[in-house]
Amino acid sequence: MEILDILIIGAGPIGLNCAIEAQKNNLSYIIIEKGTIVNSLYNYPLYMRFFSTADKLEIDGIPFISTAPKPGRQEALEYYQGIARQKELNIRLYEKVLGVSKKDNLFTVGTTKAQYRARNVIIATGFYDIPNLMNIPGENLSKVKHYYTEPYPYARQKVVVIGASNSAVDAALETYRKGAEVTMIIRHSEISKSVKYWVKPDIENRIAEGSITAHFNSDMIEIKENTVVFKDQNHEIHEIDNDFVLAMTGYLPDFKFLKNSGIELQGDGLNPFYNPETMETNISNLYLAGVVCGGKDTHLWFIENSRIHAKMIINNILLNKK
Structure with missing residues (x-):
């Protein structure tokens, strides 16, 4: 079985950004996504418009061209799915991750379709899947x-x-x-x-x-x-x-999945631990990226302020390889 440098869980904007950074640094990777590319955005209201302007939603410096001051759902789907096509990102769609475990410095990730092994795992699953x-x-x-x-x-x-x-x-x-x-x-x-x-x-x-x-x-x-x-x-x-x-009572990350992956949940059990300088959790080489970092406080992280997570994580992975 191939041992990947990185396995990324979630093909949202931040998961895609992590894959792009891995690709640029010649790290082997795969993205596992339970739905389609940017699945959460796909499930947004049809006529939703972002609070952010298009430039704040860009990843990898690729221009996001919008006909309106605030881009809508369809424009965002075109933008992010277009990037995945252009970059030929390695993504497995409609494949749900069932569990993440670590032994002898290697992660085993089981899904509904296969089993993978990786030296590093990035969880970028967002928060839109579980209603509050x-x-x-x-x-x-x-x-x-x-x-x-x-x-x-x-x-x-x-x-x-x-x-x-x-x-x-x-x-x-x-x-x-x-x-x-x-x-x-x-x-x-x-x-x-x-x-x-x-x-x-x-x-x-x-x-x-x-x-x-x-x-x-x-x-x-x-x-x-x-x-x-x-x-x-x-x-x-x-x-x-x-x-x-x-x-419309809000949504929460999958805390059960985070806990079963070994991630420490702090406070009232709804805030995952991670190092804010590297995004590494209490499990070495297991990282969080994007909105999921906020735990129950889903208003803390957005695309525009969590785009930086990808470079932070990849830089730390490269540093650990030396």
């Missing part, structure tokens, strides 16, 4: 969606949107404009300050004029077949008619 569940009765009903794609299925439906961040606001505005009756259930006292600055006035104005109903300082209690139950800021219980629930 509310753990309330009825959350498993088919009408509850933790991923929002487009507004058309919700025309003329009574829709409850849970949350007040970018994904929740986008879902509320888009479904409202396609004829849905939208109610937002928001745990906090206001729309999140992190909402895109060109969108925030829109949602606040729609709430102020009564086009979208918003219950602030409120919590969901139960989801039923035809209704939802929530508690408002005065601790009063309300039950309203409902057809669909868009639970």
Whole structure:
């Protein structure tokens, strides 16, 4: 069995960037990806626009040409998948990693299709795969969606949107404009300050004029077949008619996978340990890259501020080879 210099888990933008750096330094590598190239971006809402400008999303100095000030999902898919084609990156798609173990300074990585051995492993899996569940009765009903794609299925439906961040606001505005009756259930006292600055006035104005109903300082209690139950800021219980629930409650990395790989989880068990200068975890030669580094704090790392991880990791791997 071939022993790779590097095995990269995840073909997102940062995983691709790690592969490019490995390629430039003549290191043998492979990327294992459970879905398609930049799978998380593929699963974003169809009309999503990034907060970042195109230049902040570039990798390896390759220009990202966008027709708009803020590029959208399709442009990003074209850009990153185009790079993978141009660079002829070594990627195995639709292959899920099942486990990572280390013995005698070599890693064994088992997947749904094969087994690999490598001297170094980079985990660049992002955080979009596991919804942050509310753990309330009825959350498993088919009408509850933790991923929002487009507004058309919700025309003329009574829709409850849970949350007040970018994904929740986008879902509320888009479904409202396609004829849905939208109610937002928001745990906090206001729309999140992190909402895109060109969108925030829109949602606040729609709430102020009564086009979208918003219950602030409120919590969901139960989801039923035809209704939802929530508690408002005065601790009063309300039950309203409902057809669909868009639970935009955020996402989390696969902590079980990180722990089973031997990575130490700190604090409340939701923050993986890594050296911020090398991105190496408590397991030597096992690295984290990209959004996954933030653990439960998924707002800390983005494409634009984690692009540097690739060079940091590859430089450390090269240093260790000397």
